[in-house]
Amino acid sequence: MISLINKKTIGSFFPRKQEPTSSSFQRRRESISVLLLLFFCLSISAKDNNISYKQDGPYRIVTDKHLINDIPLKNKGGYQMVVEIPTGTRQKWEV
Structure with missing residues (x-):
């Protein structure tokens, strides 16, 4: 049995590209x-x-700013915080 395909069906399978x-x-x-x-x-x-920092031992980092005194609590209307999560651990240090 042969089915007939109309132009609308062919157009849906092969859409024409519109000119930009x-x-x-x-x-x-x-x-x-x-x-x-x-x-x-x-x-x-x-x-x-x-904040630039470098590691000084396995559990210590040294920064150019004091993480409590030099970072303002609020900045542009929002609160700021520092969170340190060491790689490969589940420990989280919040300042």
Whole structure:
């Protein structure tokens, strides 16, 4: 038994590619610019909170800032905290 396939069914299996329009280019350009702006803002905000440290023995780290006195409790309306979870353990140190 042979079944007949109409043009609508074939079109659903093999959709035609639409020609790009100026509005699709505009939307793509806007999306890329929004993503770049978001990435730029997040990279600037992440830079403010960096604390450089080095390990001085298996259970000690040395930082350029005092983790209790030099980090403000509130920053831009939100509370801050320092959490240290050593790799490979379940211990958690909160300051």
